Amino acid sequence: MVRHKNRYILLEVKEIGRSDRSHLKLKEPSLYTAILKMVEKLHGDFGVAAIRAGFVAKYINQHTRTGIIRCRRGPHKLISSCIPFIKMVEDKIVSLNMLYVGATLRHCFGFLRNYQLKKFNEYCVSLNSEEEKAALREVMMSFEKLADRL
Amino acid sequence: MIKTTGFYDLCIQESLFTSLLTNNDLIESLKSLHNFGYRTIAVNQSIDDGNIEVGKKKKKREPRETQDIVPVPFNLKRIQDVVAQLQLENFVVLNRLTVFFSHQEALHKITKSTNYKKFHIIAAAPTTMPAFTFTCTSLEADIFSFNPENKFNMRLNRKHYNLLIDRGFHFELLYSAAIQDSTKRKNLIHASHLFHAFGKSKNIIFSSGAENFMYIRSPYDIINLGFIFGLSELQCKSAVFHCPSKVVLNSVGRRHGKAVMFVENIESEKEDVIMLQESEGEDMETDQPRQKKTKI
Numbered sequence: 001m002v003r004h005k006n007r008y009i010l011l012e013v014k015e016i017g018r019s020d021r022s023h024l025k026l027k028e029p030s031l032y033t034a035i036l037k038m039v040e041k042l043h044g045d046f047g048v049a050a051i052r053a054g055f056v057a058k059y060i061n062q063h064t065r066t067g068i069i070r071c072r073r074g075p076h077k078l079i080s081s082c083i084p085f086i087k088m089v090e091d092k093i094v095s096l097n098m099l100y101v102g103a104t105l106r107h108c109f110g111f112l113r114n115y116q117l118k119k120f121n122e123y124c125v126s127l128n129s130e131e132e133k134a135a136l137r138e139v140m141m142s143f144e145k146l147a148d149r150l
Numbered sequence: 151m152i153k154t155t156g157f158y159d160l161c162i163q164e165s166l167f168t169s170l171l172t173n174n175d176l177i178e179s180l181k182s183l184h185n186f187g188y189r190t191i192a193v194n195q196s197i198d199d200g201n202i203e204v205g206k207k208k209k210k211r212e213p214r215e216t217q218d219i220v221p222v223p224f225n226l227k228r229i230q231d232v233v234a235q236l237q238l239e240n241f242v243v244l245n246r247l248t249v250f251f252s253h254q255e256a257l258h259k260i261t262k263s264t265n266y267k268k269f270h271i272i273a274a275a276p277t278t279m280p281a282f283t284f285t286c287t288s289l290e291a292d293i294f295s296f297n298p299e300n301k302f303n304m305r306l307n308r309k310h311y312n313l314l315i316d317r318g319f320h321f322e323l324l325y326s327a328a329i330q331d332s333t334k335r336k337n338l339i340h341a342s343h344l345f346h347a348f349g350k351s352k353n354i355i356f357s358s359g360a361e362n363f364m365y366i367r368s369p370y371d372i373i374n375l376g377f378i379f380g381l382s383e384l385q386c387k388s389a390v391f392h393c394p395s396k397v398v399l400n401s402v403g404r405r406h407g408k409a410v411m412f413v414e415n416i417e418s419e420k421e422d423v424i425m426l427q428e429s430e431g432e433d434m435e436t437d438q439p440r441q442k443k444t445k446i
Binding site for chain 1: 332335336337338339340343344347378
């Protein structure tokens with residue numbers, strides 16, 4: 001009995017022409033559709049059909065502008081080969097940066113925690129009051145909700 | 151006993167043959183089917199469980215009317231006449247029924263109908279999850295099919311897949327849908343990849359499902375086409391050759407009960423029989439001591 005293997009791809013969405021600090025709001029399914037469109041362009045119907053099983057893409061954090069993709073092992077190569085080509089998400093000119101490809105969510109979150117912590121420290125430089133810092137920490141470091149959504 | 155050989159195309163839609171009005175067209179198409187290498191074809195008729203429910207209500211109002219839900223099998227006489235006229239050897243034409251169903255209640259009516267038993271091959275195409283589990287556990291059919299127009303929304307798992315295989319089911323992929331348009335193609339590739347993931351593409355058969363002659367391809371082309379469905383070359387070969395022949399054999403078994411045996415009289419000359427008896431007797435005596443010697 002062999003189980004299904006998944007791959008989780010962690011992304012950073014950079015909006016071109018805006019600073020790293022600004023929030024980038026995206027709708028829930030926009031990342032999903034953008035990836036699907038690009039896969040269709042590059043790999044055609046076969047690619048779309050191949051990645052369809054178990055494909056989930058979620059934009060998770062607008063502060064650090066990260067998204068996460070879950071897909072089956074095997075066709076994840078089709079997706080990861082397409083990600084550099086994505087230029088537009090929801091009429092916004094963006095560039096996607098792959099941060100990490102993991103085999104389990106746990107690994108991804110471990111990576112994400114370190115990554116967010118680094119970002120948080122960077123942001124904290126510009127903030128003065130302790131309350132603001134605490135609020136930001138609250139937003140950036142809560143992972144429990146994410147686990148439910150995937 | 152139906153003897154079948156060659157390549158198989160177990161799903162050619164009925165409308166393909168009804169659209170061929172003149173005999174010349176029919177001759178042409180059968181000839182080219184034969185040239186492609188097909189020796190066994192099945193004419194497909196399908197019924198949908200949704201339409202039957204409408205019929206049910208009507209029946210309540212007029213209880214006297216006893217109309218059969220299952221259509222009368224397509225008359226193969228015209229095709230067989232042409233086959234005989236062309237002197238195509240070993241060319242077999244069969245009847246096949248595809249049942250699309252969402253509830254098992256309606257299915258009960260279908261299986262009890264008299265026309266149902268006249269079909270050689272039965273294909274089941276459940277559209278909902280309860281219907282699918284019913285197919286896995288207790289429906290007697292030969293082929294597991296699905297409509298490539300809709301997304302494959304069944305939640306397959308390995309247990310169900312193996313259950314179907316143990317019960318002699320074969321999974322059908324209709325390649326003509328993949329030629330026609332993009333969404334059908336996506337659904338079909340998606341489903342075939344699921345079959346690949348859950349059951350290593352065991353017991354897969356290819357059939358055309360063509361409504362137009364234009365969508366029929368030669369079996370050797372299909373063997374190459376199987377690559378995009380996640381099958382190896384050997385699996386593709388068996389998907390157009392060995393597996394369909396198993397389907398036909400299984401279908402005979404299903405129609406006649408659990409065990410089937412055909413007894414035929416073979417006229418044999420008396421001398422042969424005596425020769426056989428003599429040789430058997432000699433073998434028994436002479437062979438055994440020799441074996442013992444070699445063992446020691």
